[in-house]
Amino acid sequence: MTTLAATAVTAAYRERVVLRECSFAMGSGEIVAVVGPNGAGKSTLLRVLAGLLRPTAGTVALDGQDLATLSRSQVARRVAVVPQIFDTLFPFTVREVVALGRTARLGSFGRASADDVVAVARAIDELDLAPLASRRVDRLSGGERQRAVLAMALAQEANVLLLDEPTVHLDPGHQLATLVLLRDLATRRQLAVCAVLHDLNLASAFGSRIVVMAEGQVIRDGAPLEVIHADLVTAVFGDGLEVVERDGHPAVLPRIASPR
Amino acid sequence: MRTLSVLALLAAGLVVSAAAGILIGAVAIGPGDVLAALFGSNDVNGTIIRELRLPRVLGAALVGGSLATAGALLQGLLRNPLADPFVTGTSAGATLAAVAAIVLGLAAPLVPLAAFAGALVTVTLVWRLARLGGGTTVLTVLLAGVVLTSFAGAVVTFLLVSSDRLALQLRAVLGWLQGGVSVISWPELGVAAIVVALGLGFALVLAHRVDAYAFGEETAATLGVDPDRTTTAVLGATALLSGAAVALAGLVGFVGLVIPHALRFVIGATHRRLVPASFLAGAAALVLADLGSRTLIAPAELPVGAITGLIGAPFFLALLVRSRRIVV
Numbered sequence: 001m002t003t004l005a006a007t008a009v010t011a012a013y014r015e016r017v018v019l020r021e022c023s024f025a026m027g028s029g030e031i032v033a034v035v036g037p038n039g040a041g042k043s044t045l046l047r048v049l050a051g052l053l054r055p056t057a058g059t060v061a062l063d064g065q066d067l068a069t070l071s072r073s074q075v076a077r078r079v080a081v082v083p084q085i086f087d088t089l090f091p092f093t094v095r096e097v098v099a100l101g102r103t104a105r106l107g108s109f110g111r112a113s114a115d116d117v118v119a120v121a122r123a124i125d126e127l128d129l130a131p132l133a134s135r136r137v138d139r140l141s142g143g144e145r146q147r148a149v150l151a152m153a154l155a156q157e158a159n160v161l162l163l164d165e166p167t168v169h170l171d172p173g174h175q176l177a178t179l180v181l182l183r184d185l186a187t188r189r190q191l192a193v194c195a196v197l198h199d200l201n202l203a204s205a206f207g208s209r210i211v212v213m214a215e216g217q218v219i220r221d222g223a224p225l226e227v228i229h230a231d232l233v234t235a236v237f238g239d240g241l242e243v244v245e246r247d248g249h250p251a252v253l254p255r256i257a258s259p260r
Numbered sequence: 261m262r263t264l265s266v267l268a269l270l271a272a273g274l275v276v277s278a279a280a281g282i283l284i285g286a287v288a289i290g291p292g293d294v295l296a297a298l299f300g301s302n303d304v305n306g307t308i309i310r311e312l313r314l315p316r317v318l319g320a321a322l323v324g325g326s327l328a329t330a331g332a333l334l335q336g337l338l339r340n341p342l343a344d345p346f347v348t349g350t351s352a353g354a355t356l357a358a359v360a361a362i363v364l365g366l367a368a369p370l371v372p373l374a375a376f377a378g379a380l381v382t383v384t385l386v387w388r389l390a391r392l393g394g395g396t397t398v399l400t401v402l403l404a405g406v407v408l409t410s411f412a413g414a415v416v417t418f419l420l421v422s423s424d425r426l427a428l429q430l431r432a433v434l435g436w437l438q439g440g441v442s443v444i445s446w447p448e449l450g451v452a453a454i455v456v457a458l459g460l461g462f463a464l465v466l467a468h469r470v471d472a473y474a475f476g477e478e479t480a481a482t483l484g485v486d487p488d489r490t491t492t493a494v495l496g497a498t499a500l501l502s503g504a505a506v507a508l509a510g511l512v513g514f515v516g517l518v519i520p521h522a523l524r525f526v527i528g529a530t531h532r533r534l535v536p537a538s539f540l541a542g543a544a545a546l547v548l549a550d551l552g553s554r555t556l557i558a559p560a561e562l563p564v565g566a567i568t569g570l571i572g573a574p575f576f577l578a579l580l581v582r583s584r585r586i587v588v
Contacts, residue, residue: 050482076484083479089341090529092474103472104484110468110532149475156483 002063002159002192003027004049004079009058011041011048018044020216021058026209028159031186031193033207035200037237040213042196046164049194050081062160076104080158082166086149088138094148095133098123101155123155126185143174150178154185161186163195167202175199179206200252204228212236224250263533266526270540274321277547281317282309284551286559311446319444319452320550320564321543323509324519326456326501328542329463331516332523332534333498334383336470337491338390340398342579344516345379345502348401349408351513353382354499354506355437356412362433363423369451376455376503382408383495383502391477436510438563444508452504459500460539466494467531474529512565514572515542515549521579 005025011018018041026032034042047053048060051067060067062078080101101123102116112120124133127147132140137148146166153161166182167175183206186193197203203210204224212220212227214236220227228250230243242255283294289305297309331344345351357378361371389404420433469490472480481487505512519542520534527533546564549571553562 052478052481072481072486073484076482079482081479081482083475083482085476085479088474088529089339090336090474091524092471092529096471096528096530097474100472100474100483103469103480106468109465110471152483 001028002078004060004062004160004192004194006045006048006055006060007058009045009048009055009060011044011053011055013044018216019048019055022213022217023058024049024211024218024221026160026192026194028190028192029186030208031183031195031206032209032211033203034194034196034211034213035198035203036213041216042213043164044216045213046081046162046194046196049160050079050162051075052081073104076156076158078158079160079162080153080156082150082153082161082163084164084168086145091136091138093134094129094137094140094151095120095124097137097148098129098133098151098155101152104156119155119157123151126154127151127181142169143171146170146174146178150181154189159190160192161194163193165196165198167197167199175202182206200228200233201249204249204251228252263527266533267536267540270537270544274540274544274547277544277551278317278321281320281547281551282313284555285313286554315444315446315449316550317547319449319508320546322449322452322456323505323512324515324546324549325539325543326459326505327512327516328519328538328545329460329516329535330498330501330505331542332520332531332538333463333466333470333494333501334516335520336531336534337473337494337498338387338401339473339476340390340401341521342398342517342576343401344514344520345383345498345505346511346513346515347405347517347576348383348386349405349412350379350383350386350498350502351506351511352409352412353385354379354503355511356415357381358507359416359419359433363419368448372448372451372455372504372507375507376499379502379506380496380499382412383498387491387495438510438565440509440563440565448508452508455500455504455507459497459504460535462493462497462500463535463539466490466497467535470494470531471529510563510565512546513569514576515546515568517579518572518575519545521575 003025007023008021009019010021022041022045024045034045036042044053048055051060054068062070067075099120102112102119105116106112124130127150129147129151132144137145140148167178170178179202182193182195185191207224209222210224210227211218212232220232225248228243233241233243233252240255241252244251244253283291287308289308293305294309297305300306327345334343334345334348335341354375358371358375361374366374385408386401386404390401392400469485472483472485477487520538523534523537523541527537549567550564553564553567556562
């Protein structure tokens with residue numbers, strides 16, 4: 001059982017404070033969907049949890065250990081981040097990209113052990129990338145490339161998986177496929193998954209928990225049906241959205257004013 | 261397996277190029293006499309082979325190998341196929357420091373160290389500027405290179421004109437500036453070889469970490485690379501290699517750009533393979549370019565930088581056009 005927790009974290013880019021005494025915790029087997037308006041601090045929270053941004057106050061703890069005391073390679077063995085940039089101009093093959101996930105565990109001169117080879121093969125398998133494994137990643141479609149970087153993160157064999165808007169460049173079919181995959185992986189590998197999502201419906205459908213952020217703080221945290229309510233949606237995202245319930249999940253629809 | 265055969269092929273190519281470089285020259289010397297000269301005959305042939313051709317070929321190999329390796333590292337680190345020591349202004353910075361060392365009258369073995377320091381300052385500056393550019397660094401790096409190169413060029417001109425010490429040997433210095441390996445002495449070669457060995461060693465150790473930069477510095481960090489330490493080390497290795505190359509041969513352009521790029525089509529992008537392959541191919545390429553520079557219009561000689569510029573500049577333009585989607 002892994003836990004990753006931020007306690008009263010304040011974080012800033014130079015003078016601009018983005019997180020204000022924000023607290024958040026997650027554990028194995030959970031899929032936490034972080035939602036909120038632009039500028040609420042969602043991506044910053046993710047960067048703080050990944051140890052990429054040092055908080056100016058508060059702590060982030062990985063299984064009770066202060067993240068700030070761990071080296072990058074120690075963090076990388078336990079926390080994987082799916083990158084938002086997955087463009088490269090260089091002709092890396094899919095297998096080579098997935099193998100980048102083993103960077104923290106390689107021997108000197110980048111020698112791969114038997115474990116490394118197995119982990120890469122398993123990640124390729126789980127994301128159905130076998131037919132593409134020898135293809136150049138810069139020649140794949142956006143969706144295929146994203147699967148490759150997701151496999152790279154899985155190859156890290158970390159217990160925590162962090163994703164910043166993993167569906168942002170995908171069409172609805174691929175969005176759905178990505179999230180189904182994430183849910184399966186979270187269950188099968190007992191991962192703690194935290195994903196920043198813009199789409200409230202996808203968040204409600206796949207999140208075991210929804211965390212709503214506004215102005216640098218977590219303002220609501222709970223099961224989708226408890227959290228996604230008409231008043232909250234109006235308070236956070238403004239007028240013009242209505243919430244209906246369908247098959248035990250809340251759904252958020254635009255309320256279209258009829259032309260006068 | 262395929263990698264090993266490519267590396268073996270490149271090594272064989274280097275040996276053949278070097279043999280050609282030693283056998284062919286302004287004075288026709290038969291292969292038997294060349295062998296005799298290599299192993300110590302004390303006639304004119306011995307002097308030509310041991311004091312002129314051999315150091316020249318070895319120098320060209322070191323310069324080409326260093327520049328290509330530095331290019332591979334810079335391209336990987338900056339995620340930019342258009343980067344190399346010449347284009348980024350790193351070579352110009354090294355030149356400026358080397359010329360300043362000569363003007364100040366420092367001992368000859370200190371010149372490569374000065375060149376290293378100049379290269380380190382410049383390449384760090386380029387890295388900082390590229391970082392300001394955010395995601396797309398390609399244009400920033402090129403612009404920074406243009407500015408740094410013309411600034412260094414201006415200061416070098418000033419130093420050349422105002423220094424008595426240099427005015428006397430202006431022709432030699434100008435020849436060196438344009439990229440020439442024609443007059444290389446054994447002591448120079450020895451110092452440069454040590455610096456290059458250091459730089460290449462670092463490059464080989466760091467290679468697999470450079471791969472992690474494929475999706476940016478932040479992703480490198482989440483993959484377990486300490487970005488500050490690794491970046492510093494890679495920039496240091498680049499500076500060692502560029503500094504040694506400049507100390508030996510002045511400004512030789514585009515080797516670092518063309519060689520890694522061409523090799524990626526053959527052996528892929530992984531730096532663990534690309535770094536050693538770049539060294540071998542760069543070395544062979546510059547030995548051949550130097551051979552061309554002294555035979556094309558014999559008995560006159562071109563600086564080898566003219567040959568690499570002639571081939572490299574059109575290649576650079578083609579690359580720029582092809583990668584325009586990331587340049588904007």
